[in-house]
Amino acid sequence: MHLNNMISDGKPHPLWRQTSGLGALLLQDPTNFGASSGKAMTVSDLKKISPCWYPVHAMGYNFIKSNGESAVTIAERLRGLVKGYKKRGFKCNEVIIVTHSMGGLLARALIHPSYGKMLDDKDVKIVTVQHEQCFKKQL
Structure with a gap:
């Protein structure tokens, strides 16, 4: 917002x-x-x-499955989102991935040539992956 x-x-x-x-x-x-x-x-x-529009989408996944399988699912969702925005007249071909915890491994699988295959995707460019990690202070 x-x-x-x-x-x-x-x-x-x-x-x-x-x-x-x-x-x-x-x-x-x-x-x-x-x-x-x-x-x-x-x-x-x-x-x-400021003239740009910055939508945010949360994408859950089944963490019990392998990151490779989940990457295929998330890649399909990302491609579908971008396709939907383009269909509605938006200029949309770049995404920023924000991850936490195991999502960082999933993001790596997204660009892997055997799983998500998004490294050189012709329709969707991953601009960056921002990984957030929480650290607990030991007492």
Whole structure:
């Protein structure tokens, strides 16, 4: 929801201002939150990317099955989603995969030539895989 409402009346939505919310986090020097380099996003950057639409889809899978089998299923779903968006007139050929835990292994299987076969897919480009991992602090 917040990615699809960055700019309102030509100005950053309150959540995207430098003093609060996401803006306070993202519109700052990336080294402040652990990056080794990079530049802070600007309001001008937000205005450039705000006309894009950023849908989010959650895709569950049967974790009891092999990651190879699940990758085939998820690849079919991704191709179907992209095809559906294109059919409705959207420019859609790139996806970002966000995973957690075993989903990271599934993402690797998605691009494997024997399973999901999405590495050089002609219709869907996986732009990046973002893997989120939770670490528990030991007492």
